[in-house]
Structures are given as structure tokens and as C-alpha cells.
Amino acid sequence: MKIREKSAIISQECLCNGIYSMWIETNAAEYASSGQFISLYSNSDARLLPRPISICEIDNTINPGRLRLVYRVAGAGTDEFSHMTAGDRLDILGPLGNGFLAPVTERITPETVALLVGGGIGIPPMLELAKSLQCNVMAVAGYRSDKEMFLTKELEGAGRLIVATDDGSFGTKGTVIDAIRAEQIKADMIFACGPKPMLKGIKDLAEDMGIPAYISMEERMACGVGACLGCVCESTHIDDHSKVNNKRVCVDGPVFNASEVEL
Amino acid sequence: MNTSVSIAGITFKNPVMTASGTFGSGMEYSEFVDLNKLGAVVTKGVSLTPWSGNPTPRVAETYGGMLNAIGLQNPGIDTFIERDLDFLSRYDTRVIVNVCGKTTKEYVGVVERLSDTNADMLEINVSCPNVKEGAIAFGQDPGALADITKEIKKKAKQPVIMKLSPNVTDIALMAKVCEDAGADAVSMINTITGMKIDINRRRFVLANKTGGLSGPAIKPVAVRMVYQAAQAVKIPIIGMGGIASAEDALEFIMAGATAVAVGAANFRDPYTTEKVIEGIGQYMADNKVSDITELIGCVR
Numbered sequence: 001m002k003i004r005e006k007s008a009i010i011s012q013e014c015l016c017n018g019i020y021s022m023w024i025e026t027n028a029a030e031y032a033s034s035g036q037f038i039s040l041y042s043n044s045d046a047r048l049l050p051r052p053i054s055i056c057e058i059d060n061t062i063n064p065g066r067l068r069l070v071y072r073v074a075g076a077g078t079d080e081f082s083h084m085t086a087g088d089r090l091d092i093l094g095p096l097g098n099g100f101l102a103p104v105t106e107r108i109t110p111e112t113v114a115l116l117v118g119g120g121i122g123i124p125p126m127l128e129l130a131k132s133l134q135c136n137v138m139a140v141a142g143y144r145s146d147k148e149m150f151l152t153k154e155l156e157g158a159g160r161l162i163v164a165t166d167d168g169s170f171g172t173k174g175t176v177i178d179a180i181r182a183e184q185i186k187a188d189m190i191f192a193c194g195p196k197p198m199l200k201g202i203k204d205l206a207e208d209m210g211i212p213a214y215i216s217m218e219e220r221m222a223c224g225v226g227a228c229l230g231c232v233c234e235s236t237h238i239d240d241h242s243k244v245n246n247k248r249v250c251v252d253g254p255v256f257n258a259s260e261v262e263l
Numbered sequence: 264m265n266t267s268v269s270i271a272g273i274t275f276k277n278p279v280m281t282a283s284g285t286f287g288s289g290m291e292y293s294e295f296v297d298l299n300k301l302g303a304v305v306t307k308g309v310s311l312t313p314w315s316g317n318p319t320p321r322v323a324e325t326y327g328g329m330l331n332a333i334g335l336q337n338p339g340i341d342t343f344i345e346r347d348l349d350f351l352s353r354y355d356t357r358v359i360v361n362v363c364g365k366t367t368k369e370y371v372g373v374v375e376r377l378s379d380t381n382a383d384m385l386e387i388n389v390s391c392p393n394v395k396e397g398a399i400a401f402g403q404d405p406g407a408l409a410d411i412t413k414e415i416k417k418k419a420k421q422p423v424i425m426k427l428s429p430n431v432t433d434i435a436l437m438a439k440v441c442e443d444a445g446a447d448a449v450s451m452i453n454t455i456t457g458m459k460i461d462i463n464r465r466r467f468v469l470a471n472k473t474g475g476l477s478g479p480a481i482k483p484v485a486v487r488m489v490y491q492a493a494q495a496v497k498i499p500i501i502g503m504g505g506i507a508s509a510e511d512a513l514e515f516i517m518a519g520a521t522a523v524a525v526g527a528a529n530f531r532d533p534y535t536t537e538k539v540i541e542g543i544g545q546y547m548a549d550n551k552v553s554d555i556t557e558l559i560g561c562v563r
Contacts, residue, residue, distance in 0.1 A: 002294060002295075004295065004532075004533065004534070041531065041532075045327065045479065045507075045531075046326050046327050047324060048324060048327065048328060048329055048478050048479070048527060048528075048530065048531050049322075049324045049329055049530055049531070050530070050531070077324075093533070219319055219320070220319065220320040220321065220322050220323065221322070222322045222329060222331070222527075222530045223285075223291070223529065223530045224530075225291045225292070225294075225533070226287070226291045227285065227286055227287035227290075227291040227292060227307075227529075228284070228285060228287075228322070228331070228333070228530065229307075229316065229321070229333050229336045230319075230321045230322035230331065230333060231319070231321075231322075232316070232319060232321070232336070233319070241338070242313070242336065242338055243313040243338035243339055243342050244313045244314065244315040244316075244336065244338070245315065246315060246316065246336060251291070
């Protein structure tokens with residue numbers, strides 16, 4: 001069920017340089033799961049297209065429920081959102097996409113070790129996933145530096161957390177892949193979201209380890225509902241819907257088994 | 264109050280359609296819009312075999328609009344008939360199938376495959392700016408446009424709409440060429456070729472370098488072109504380009520369009536088509552217009 005409505009902003013804060021956290025009250029929360037995203041619409045007609053933002057946390061302990069969206073200001077649209085405050089209204093459509101657990105075919109038991117890997121603005125969706133998994137969770141988060149770290153406390157609360165920074169100012173110096181290798185982490189499956197080179201590294205790593213990896217892909221979107229074919233990614237096999245080697249990130253994903261997509 | 268319009272002997276319950284490529288075959292949007300309320304669903308372009316389209320990024324937002332260079336990705340006519348046309352047969356709306364190809368033979372091949380289907384009309388895409396062969400190559404040359412129109416008319420069982428490109432010197436001439444070659448209607452405008460550059464990375468935003476501009480930004484150009492074509496031809500015109508409201512749609516109708524199509528606005532609000540239909544009805548009631556055909560081309 002996709003909800004299109006004007007949702008109310010409950011709170012907004014700046015987590016660190018250019019990274020904002022917003023809680024919204026929305027009926028979409030009831031239908032949301034980790035790894036899905038919400039389309040946010042600008043109040044300006046000059047900005048035609050929605051901004052797809054991943055869901056960081058879901059709170060259905062109250063009615064209507066709430067969603068936490070953590071996003072980076074990347075242009076005029078997200079800048080507009082970052083200036084909104086409690087009580088402001090925001091047009092949304094969601095939840096969209098399949099979510100992290102939809103493509104998982106392996107059985108997850110309390111003994112399963114799930115490795116959650118987030119890079120930069122790919123970290124937020126890992127929090128709701130960590131909270132929702134009923135198994136052993138290890139998280140690896142990659143940041144540029146110690147000055148741009150966010151959500152670390154929340155992730156620590158959900159399982160073991162390992163941090164990597166590009167400049168070595170905190171945790172392992174290097175990428176999340178470097179941190180996983182340095183810590184010699186063993187896991188039964190990987191969930192990852194982050195920049196394409198990181199996802200490529202995760203795909204290769206999972207192949208080496210002989211375990212499945214479920215990766216959340218990002219692509220420029222327009223409709224967000226699977227109609228326009230703007231946000232495709234290359235699939236290893238001919239896709240059943242498109243009949244070519246393309247899958248739609250917005251509806252077939254954003255989460256794919258890494259073995260199904262070319263990176 | 265009459266909101267129905269007629270094109271080439273086919274009646275549409277209202278003049279509001281979807282613009283090809285922005286609405287798939289209606290499946291995805293049927294979650295939001297009651298397809299039974301639409302004048303017609305105009306499907307995404309379909310070719311003889313599956314097409315992969317262009318590399319990504321394929322879309323980019325621009326001020327009041329967007330650029331796209333999808334490259335006519337589609338599953339091919341076999342899957343389209345089996346899946347998409349079958350889906351649309353469940354609805355009480357007209358179905359207009361957008362047809363694309365690299366060669367005249369490919370276009371004709373698709374047209375022939377559609378002859379025994381529930382497609383009510385065919386819209387021939389001779390104006391997509393994002394593919395290397397076919398499409399716009401036919402739409403920018405009057406001789407080529409006349410030839411392909413004639414070839415398609417020879418084989419088509421359904422009425423034929425030629426979809427025109429704005430990327431020409433004189434769109435009225437192109438409309439006249441289609442009329443003289445036997446086309447039953449023309450639709451306009453396809454997207455306007457554009458470009459966007461990322462100044463921080465110093466490269467093109469779209470992988471295809473250029474893309475087609477659509478959205479509210481192009482509406483005045485589209486209204487002007489519909490008006491010019493309406494002065495040149497007697498066949499009906501389906502107008503499109505930046506329609507996001509009933510007011511926008513009425514501009515096109517008054518300029519000479521018998522029907523209109525909503526495109527990029529579907530991305531901003533999936534309910535746009537229904538809102539445009541309701542708004543046209545409201546305008547007619549407020550202004551005591553009993554028949555929408557009174558408004559077609561009423562501004563001269």
C-alpha cells in the first residue's frame with residue numbers, strides 16, 4: 001500500500017555537516033519496512049521530480065506512525081527540506097521499493113550472523129534493518145572522517161559496530177571493505193548500502209566468502225513507481241519484466257541479490 | 264454536459280489521455296488512478312524486439328521540467344500484446360499504442376502485429392530524440408515523414424496518429440505532410456532536445472549527453488505549435504507538452520487540440536490525469552459550456 005499525502009514534520013535536526021534527520025508523522029509508516037524509501041516532493045513547482053529518501057527508522061508504537069528520514073543535502077530540493085521545521089507539511093509518496101528482506105531466500109534464525117555495511121549516506125537504512133533483524137547483527141559504517149560521523153550511537157545499540165574512516169581519524173583507516181578484512185569478520189549474509197564502488201567491493205567480498213549479499217542500489221529516478229524506466233540497473237540475466245538486461249531500481253529494488261546485478 | 268470527443272471515428276469519453284512513456288501501460292499508475300476515468304491510455308513505445316535503452320543516468324531535473332534519455336527501452340511487441348494489452352482490456356478506456364522502430368519495415372512489422380488486438384489507435388513515434396536510428400530521423404525530414412506515413416497507412420487496421428517533433432523549423436508543415444500522406448491525426452509535441460552540464464564534475468548529467476525536455480517549462484512552446492498546426496490541417500490534433508492542470512489542458516484545446524495528454528506531471532502527482540478531467544468539467548460548469556467541442560480551436 002502506497003500512501004500519497006501531506007505529512008507533518010515532527011522534528012528536524014542537523015546531525016553533522018550537511019546530514020539532516022527528520023521525523024515525519026505519516027500513514028505510510030504502517031506499511032513501511034527497512035530498505036524501502038519515501039519520495040519527497042518540493043513545495044516549488046520549479047522542482048518537478050520527487051527526491052527518493054531511504055527510511056532510517058520506523059515507529060508504529062503510536063498512531064499514525066512515524067518515519068525517520070536521514071538525508072544529505074545534495075541540491076536545491078534537499079536544501080529546501082533541510083529548512084523545514086516541526087509543524088511544516090511535506091508531500092510524500094511511499095513506502096516505495098522492495099526493502100532489505102524481500103529478496104532474501106535464506107532462512108534467518110537467531111543464530112544467523114548478519115553483516116550490515118553502510119557507506120556515507122548509505123548508513124541510515126541500516127539502522128532500521130539492525131533493529132528489525134532477529135539475529136546476530138554486526139554493523140560496519142564508513143565515513144570520510146570523525147567529523148562526519150552520524151548514527152553511530154544508534155547502531156551500537158543494535159549490535160556490534162565497526163567504523164572505518166577514509167582519513168583514519170576514527171576506527172580503521174580506509175574503506176568498509178578494509179575494515180571487514182582487518183577484523184576478519186565472518187558472517188552468514190551481508191546487507192549493504194553505499195556508493196557503487198563500495199557495493200562492487202561487497203559483491204566481490206561476498207563471492208570470496210561464499211555468502212549472499214543483498215545490496216541497495218541508487219540511481220536517478222523520476223516516477224519512483226516503475227513506469228518511466230529512468231532508474232534501471234544492469235541485470236546479469238534477462239529480466240522477466242523488461243525482457244532485457246535491466247531491472248528497475250525503484251520497484252524491482254532498490255535491494256538486489258548482488259549476484260543478480262552488474263556493477 | 265458533453266465531454267466526449269471524436270478522433271477518426273473513435274469516441275473518447277473525455278479528451279484527457281496519458282503521454283507516451285510517462286505512464287507505462289497504466290499498470291503502475293492503476294494503484295492511484297481509476298483508468299476507467301481516462302479518455303485513453305497511450306502506452307510507452309513498443310518495438311518489434313525488446314530494446315535495452317540507454318545507459319544511466321537517464322533522467323535529470325531542470326527548472327520547471329526534466330530531461331530524459333530513456334532510449335525507448337521496451338519488452339518488444341510479443342510481451343506487450345500478451346501482458347500489457349491484456350491488462351488494458353480489463354478497463355473501459357481507449358487504448359492508443361505508441362509504435363517505434365529503427366526502419367520503416369520495423370514500424371510496419373509492429374503495426375501489423377497490432378492489427379488483431381484491442382488497440383483502438385496507433386501513435387507512430389517519429390520524434391524520439393534519444394535513439395540513434397529511426398524515430399526522429401523520420402520526423403525531421405518531410406520526405407521521409409510522408410513515406411513512412413504512407414507505408415504505415417497501407418498496413419494499419421486502426422487509425423494512425425503521427426507524433427511530431429518540436430525539433431523542426433516548421434511544425435505546421437510537418438503536420439500538413441502527415442495529413443497529405445493519409446494520417447488520421449497528429450499528436451504534438453514530443454520533447455525538445457536539451458542538455459544539462461554538471462559544473463562540479465565538468466561532465467554531462469545524462470549518459471546520452473542530450474535528452475528530451477518535458478514538463479511545465481515547455482508548455483508555451485507546445486501551445487504555440489498546436490495553434491500553428493491547427494491553422495494548417497483539418498485532421499484532429501492531440502496536444503501535449505507541460506500539461507499539469509485543467510487550465511493548461513484548456514489552453515491546448517482552445518489553441519486547436521481535440522484531445523490532450525498529461526506527461527511529466529504524472530511524476531510530480533500521480534493523480535494529475537483525474538484532476539485535469541475534474542477541472543475541465545468544473546470549468547465547463549462555471550462557464551456554462553454544454554459541449555467541450557465548442558472550445559476546440561475557439562481562439563483564433
